[in-house]
Amino acid sequence: MIIEDDETATKIYEKFTEKVEGFQVIASASTGKQALELLNVFTPDLILLDVFLPDMKGTDLLWEIRKELRSVDVIMITAANDAHTVSEAIRGGAFSYMMKPIMIDKFLDTLEQYKETRTKLTNLKTIEQNDVNSFFRMKSREEQAAKEQDPEDLPKGIDKHTLKKVRAQMEKIKDSINAEEFAKTIGASHSTVRRYLEYLVANQEIEVEIMYGTIGRPERRYRKR
Template identity: 30%
Template sequence: MCDVLVVDDDFMVARAHERVVAQLPGFRVVGVAHSGAEALALITALRPRLVLLDIHLPDMTGLEVIRRAREGGQDVDFLVLSAARESETIGAALQGGVVSYLLKPFKISELQARLNAYATRWRVLGRSGDLSQGDLDQALGATGSMHALVPLPKGLSRETAALVERTLVASVPDIAASECAEVLGLSRVVARKYLEHFVLGGQASVTLRYGRTGRPQRRYAWGGPERAGIDGGG
């Protein structure tokens, strides 16, 4: 059974999230908090497995809740449900190790899918013995890749985003939009839109390569900001 703590400053929204969790097999709500301080106290007292966390709380941000819980050594996962869509906020949440980030407003089915994916992840990781690559792909992909967490810009598709993602992952140390476009048969402008999408979500980094003449070339590397120092990225 997965114990869940619901955290949202809006009492009605918290109640709605509580109902969604209660209706899913394998999940149960053990507490509801409406502030960051209350959330931290209940995390310590109730030791939930998963926290459904809003970013905008009356006394501190959800990011602060994540940071303090991590510093306190709490073994808990966070699934963010928030209207906060700033790239800096989303990037910070991802760096804090959230399992998923769902933007409000969302459909009940979308939250149900995130929770079911989380259950799949822990079912796989809870197996004894060695895991196969297929097991790892299932566990790591269960909560959705970044193009599922950060909404794609209008006109872009999830299918093409997945192709660009695979190309970017396989490109060592980095790749330019024109090179990605050539590999996938896209226009450079379209390829760049997808690449910038991954940068926005924090899954890729971009750096500038300066040539002798003309504008610097933007080079993209998979792995987020920590790879930005690789020579030739951008």
């Protein structure tokens, strides 16, 4: 079920959802009141919920849903980036929180993660700590230490020290940025920075957005996931 007041966004989410096997959009609502009325009729497995609705805040609706329908999972999709809203979503038990503008790879990856988690919880009789860590996307100290001691097998042309510098700088970027702009921030060439940014995209550490202008080639802009 999709709860979103933007009709265009709803259609986009429906189209994205159709790309993931096992998912079907069975209803949509544009207000909190309409959503609650629909939830009196049927119970979806998963709700994609916007925060900014015409009649109530999505996080308030999340708590209303939790009062009666604890078995329903919720993924927040919103432009809200304030700490209070994110905290409310976590406390309300949201499975994930996707910030607009939504990248299709992030959307599809989140649905795949949800499907994998739900399948495991349905099929497993007992749960091990490693399973719990996976569900909550946590790493144990041993796993983290092993990762730090076992460096990445980097491809040719990717230096670990430069990669570390690019990662650190990317963490400071709040919005999207193109390779030329990023190159100026770390004092490297455009071609070098482009190579490292594309490596991080391939490694699913950052996202790339294609911006189509009126003239010239499309612009590739990078942002944190």
